[in-house]
Amino acid sequence: MLTVGLLGAGRIALVHATAITAHPESKLVAVSDYLPENAQKLAAQFGAEARSTEEIIADPAIDAVLIATPTNTHSDLIEAATRAGKAVLCEKPVDLSLDRARACLANVGESQQPVMIGFNRRFDPNFAALKGALDAGEIGKSEILAITSYDPAPPPIEYIKVSGGLFRDMMIHDFDMANFIMGGPPVTVSAVGTCLVDPAIGEAGDVDTAAVTLTYADGRIAVIRNTRRAGYGDQRVEVQGSEGMLQVGNLGENLMVKSTAAGVVSAKPVLFFLERYMPAYAAEWGAFVAAATSGEAMPVTLEDGVAALAMAEAATKSAQTGQPVNLADI
Structure with a gap:
């Protein structure tokens, strides 16, 4: 125990x-x-x-x-x-x-x-299935990755002021997910960020809407999109490979679809990341317990945490300067 x-x-x-x-x-x-x-x-x-x-x-x-x-x-x-x-x-x-x-x-x-960093989305059953299928060669070699993470609403301004900014606080999950899916970090990071949701976020020195392009040594590309305002919540991953595509869409609050002459209606996505990723948090903890009690390597390491933070640092610098940043320079 x-x-x-x-x-x-x-x-x-x-x-x-x-x-x-x-x-x-x-x-x-x-x-x-x-x-x-x-x-x-x-x-x-x-x-x-x-x-x-x-x-x-x-x-x-x-x-x-x-x-x-x-x-x-x-x-x-x-x-x-x-x-x-x-x-x-x-x-x-x-x-x-x-x-x-x-x-x-x-x-x-x-x-x-042993130290493990809490990038719980690696343990989401759907994202894990996508990673498994990719590693098994089911769509050939990955070529372009798209990650969408839209929160339903921003956190309090008091939190924004101490969070380190959207790239370190919110998009860092997506940086780690990109490393997880693509098998390692990129060579360059290009970012744009703006404040469209709440002027107070901009006044606090942060952005609330951002897009990042990652380029890899072999020419592959990843694109990450974040916003702190999507009233429906949005969490999706898509990988295009040489032989096909793998996609994980939003999880709905239920699976019912109503089709009538007026149209086709389904439930909205699970709203907030805490509800969306509850199974991932449980699986994450299970993986930690297994590693801690067996002496095996942690599945997400402190090195992984530092790598994602370096990408967040590069994205912050790129968004501020308007120029791509070589990750090696960070």
Whole structure:
């Protein structure tokens, strides 16, 4: 039984607490948060104890920690937990600073403790099926990848101000998905971003609508599109290969289709990513538990987290300068 401490008690921590307690081989024993009352509430809901982060990390009876705290704390907590001999699953991104993330990677390497970064979309059953079919050669060699990730509404401005920006906060999932599907990072990153949804987002120094083109050494192309305003929600992936196409469309709230003389109507897509990817979060946790208890390599590594953050850094620079950025220069 893997004993687990959960660092953070916000919205995403609730998702992770659900996955931890649902798994037959893990037990949530402690929760911390910078607001003690939040930790107490979440701990009580799942039969755990509210404790301080320092107590959880120092407790030798706790095997692993899941980090669901603000991004600017991630690297410090990863390092502290691995020094204490714990396995770590940390929410993305590794850090707001690429240099700090790289330092974290070097420091964790010295401890040799397992760390997994929470790119849960790799574990979505539909995306995993697409990756499996591609790797099996069912459409030949991939040539062009299109990823669409549209959120139904932007987060609060207070979150925007500390998130690191759309490329580091939102599109970073898509950067990792591109690396996952295409088998590695691109050579160049070209990005455009604008503020169309809420002027306050622009005033906070961020964009809310963006498109990125990735080019690879062998000539392949990937295109990623994000917006923080799509009232229906939109999460799709399409890969065109030398012998055909693989597609994963939106998941509907139900499968019913009504056809009448007035037209054909189906349910709208599952609205928000938390609902859309709940099976992925559960599968992600299952993969972490399996690796942590068997000693096998983590399926999503700290190196993967740093690679996606480097792409986010390149996209931010490209959007600011209007010029393509060589990833090697980042």
